[in-house]
Amino acid sequence: MYSRGYKTLVSLPPLLWVGLFLLLPYALMLAHSFWAVREGILVQQWNLDNYAGLFSKPVYLGVLLRTMRIAASVTLCSLLLGYPLAYYLSFHAGARKELLYQLVIVPLWVSYLVRGYAWKTILGSEGVLNGFLQYLHLTHEPVAFLLYSPFAVVLMLTHIYTPFVFLPIYAALEHIPRPLVEASQDLGAGSAQTFLRVILPLSIPGLLAGATFAFVLSLGDFLAPLLVGGASGTMIANIVESLFGAAYDWPLGAAISVCILIITISLLFLSERLEKRWSYK
């Protein structure tokens, strides 16, 4: 058994870390969201005006809704790409499994910014895609909506978060005992029935985890809209960033952050409940 002193000693660093870099900032953020800015100066005057403003000014609510719409689109697209990929790798890739797995993981090693700029190069009016479309004579002038649009944001975030969706789904599929698949075939089910009745239900925890990753990470993203979003692709994190920066309205920024935090925590809580409901151990 370990002594009391030893236990205290080893638990101190993580406790300090969590306290200093997690709990304290959150407490400060929460406090700021109830304060105000008067004549360009932050005053510690407790009020609810920030929250009232947030829900009364359509611009913030509109961006928040757009952000959720973009996050939902990214989640859906990542699932549509990630699930079939994970299924193929887990059940049908055979000897190429390891190589393909590495190929899915490798993009994670490339900087987020580099991948963002790559999309700028591809989607821009002088970009690769527009050049190609005009070369094929499918279009005669650059297609404008490709870059600086919600579409571009969804495309870039899908590209970035698909591996995050792929990984938990792949792990869940790998954990399905193969005799269950054989048992299903043995009982008369073809591939489609086996997938729908056995594989899909048993992979739902991984699917939920992946979807949660994609949604929550997209919800808080501010680089993709900054790089490829333009005015129509602005997301809530960009608003927060400007409120803490140029606009100098920390209380309102904090209030929006608290709202995002509440949405995120509720989602994590919900997805954990659902994952438990769908796991059989």
Added chain:
Amino acid sequence: MSSVAANSLDPASAAPAILLEVRGVAKRFGSRDVLRNISLNIAQGEFLTLLGESGSGKTTLLRLVAGFEEPTAGEIWMSGERLDTLPPYKRRVNTVFQHYALFPHLSVRENVAYGLRVKKTSAMEIGDRVDEALRMVKMQEFAASRPSKLSGGQQQRIALARALVNLPLLLLLDEPLSALDANLRKQMQSELKALQREIGITFLFVTHDQEEAMALSDRIALLRDGALEQVASPREIYAHPATAYTAQFIGQTNLLRGEILDGVARCGALEWPAGGPSGAAIFSLRPEAIRLAGDVVAPPGTARFRAALQQQFFSGANELLEVNCGLGQLVRVRISPHGPLSGEHDFVFSAADAIRVQE
């Protein structure tokens, strides 16, 4: 190798219809021959056991019949229909898997109903047949439970019900009792045998446990390194093992490697009358074929030898002796309970019980 002779069933009874025919099947994984030229028939209603050590290919043969593997050579036929070209879900064959492979996300009832659901059977018929199957394995009261809440023996019964509810022509069982403890195992053996008699479905059973194979089977197919060593009824294979391997694998025996010279077989200190041409020969002499001689003079056709007791193992119903016939030649003798023995004794056995076997 007597597989061909043993394949033809007892000529006295009317030959039952052949259900499954395995014709010259081979299976190769990479450069490894897992099965070599297997030909085997299974009769309608028969309980046939594939017996062998791990790595002998018995499970691979079962998986070929189930459709989870394709043969490298040869064909499998069932009721006049080519089986090995059909996908598993089109074969009228069901499997009881080694670790049951029950669907963890479905209740016991849904597990048993799975095969019928997949085949779009009407809800009413599914209800009736599932009830009947659960009754057959005495698991009605667990219908709503999840498999994870059941004990190994109970999961075993559900796996059986899930397979049998589909009325397969042939039921495959892959070491279904190996995960159970000894007592439960005996009980399940007895229930399995009774069930097979009751429903009359043909069983192809895989096990590495020769006692289990002896207790359950109509016939045993003994596999060794991917080839059939012998196919015969338990009594036949025990009384007349074709090879030294069979004699040693099925029950205990004394393998006597000696020679025949002018109608007399010799192996160390043992000598007994034996027919056949002169030359090297191997005999199998079961321990229970040897008795303590007492004072009676050995009648003709028996052999007598003197040996010193080395070990004595009492097992309740009988005791096993290890005796030294001189020069370190050990022979095992099984006698009815006798009480502690020591020193030298005379033993006798009938020459007819020394069965000549192939290498």
